[in-house]
Amino acid sequence: MTPAPATPKALRDLNWSDFSALSPREKSGYLLTREGNLQCLIxxxxxxxxxxxxxxxxxxxxxxxxxxxxxxxKTLLATRSGALYFTQPSTRTFTSFSLAARALGMMCEEIRDPEMSSVYKGESEIDTLLTLAELADAVIMRQGDHSLINRFAFEVMHRGYDTRILNGGSGSEQHPTQALLELYTLVSHFDLVNTKGGSFSVGIVGDLKRSRTARSLSYLLALYPRIRQIFVAPEELQMGDDLTEYLDETGIAYERTDAMDDTLPMLDAVYMMRMQDEYGTTSEETRRKYDDFRLTTERVARLKPDACILHPLPRRAELPIEVDADPRARYWEAVNRGKFVRIALLLHMFGKDDLEKIRARAY
Known part of the structure; x- marks a missing residue:
């Protein structure tokens, strides 16, 4: 059943300073279509x-x-167009978004190198994005500066544009669609919908301080009260206080630890992170400590028989390729699911997400 739409708020009366001071939850109502669906997913x-x-x-x-x-x-969004603006490297997010859009009939253009755009001539990135918003029905973007997509969403909504904006990863802050596909994979393997069930533990392991995927998944897991989150990392790479304060405010159980071997046997799912060294330098001492947070085949043997192993990819030494053969490894399956959850998201954002109508061919 399609959920009841949220009530949108008009952004015309807010200036950028007022909007930027709002929390993400407070901004949510300003980022909806007139019908109450997501228009800008930030x-x-x-x-x-x-x-x-x-x-x-x-x-x-x-x-x-x-x-x-x-x-x-493929007929549902055949009159729509999309622009993929990716100024950071991407394989899975870029490809799955592109294939998802095409699966719905959308025409797609792409910019992956800013030097091949008018940015090379001195144009600001916000002007480049506003150009895309004038030309395309959806702008899907990835960039190293989280504030850019935030400002872009404000400008689109403040000017009354109908363009959809989707965040394919912004700095070390947010990656909502990656979190969505990881959650979809977990939901497919465990009865997470039944909130009256027993407790469920998810371990998020590695460089949590700088990982947008770890942070984004934690926010989604917080919507499932039965899930206990366990952050496993060296102290200097632990989850940020801003996120744990959010969990405290919402009453979600969590713990921080650096004892990986003691933690593994109690986990129902483990989410591995690589070192996020594109977001700052990492000391040699921290790199040495990070070696202690590898999920080796010996450590995999300590997991529950029905546990689920996830990784956003790309991986390094923290997850050896030998683990792929273990039936609990679900990260390649999650890659496959990424295309379909992005199909679902695009349908929702364009108001074509009533499953009964889709089954009846009623759109």
């Missing part, structure tokens, strides 16, 4: 439980769709 905190359940169900339909279903899906 933060993981914009999701709520009904929307997550809805998107996972819609993604599962797309993943299991037969040829005639896929052919119909």
């Amino acid at each position: 933060y993981s905190q914009q999701f709520d439980r009904p929307l997550l359940d809805h998107l996972c169900g819609l993604a599962e339909y797309a993943r299991e769709a037969g040829e005639s279903d896929l052919a119909y899906l």
